[in-house]
Amino acid sequence: MIDISTLQADLNSWLWLSVHTLRNLISQDETPTASTTPQKTSRPFSLLSPFRSKTREKKP
Helix, strand or coil, X not given: CCCHHHHHHHHHHHHHHHHHHHHHXXXXXXXXXXXXXXXXXXXXXXXXXXXXXXXXXXXX
16 A cells, blocks of 8 residues: 555655755856856847948048
């Protein structure tokens, strides 16, 4: 015969361990490390940018 209280205790232990393992993995994933490269700063984007550079070249 299977003891229900033993099964519940085992299940609770397994769930506790799983939750804490997942929390640790998530927190490690969210913390930046020294090896990560910084993101490039984005320049303002304009659809007229190619035309502006050409008009600047034409002006004396």
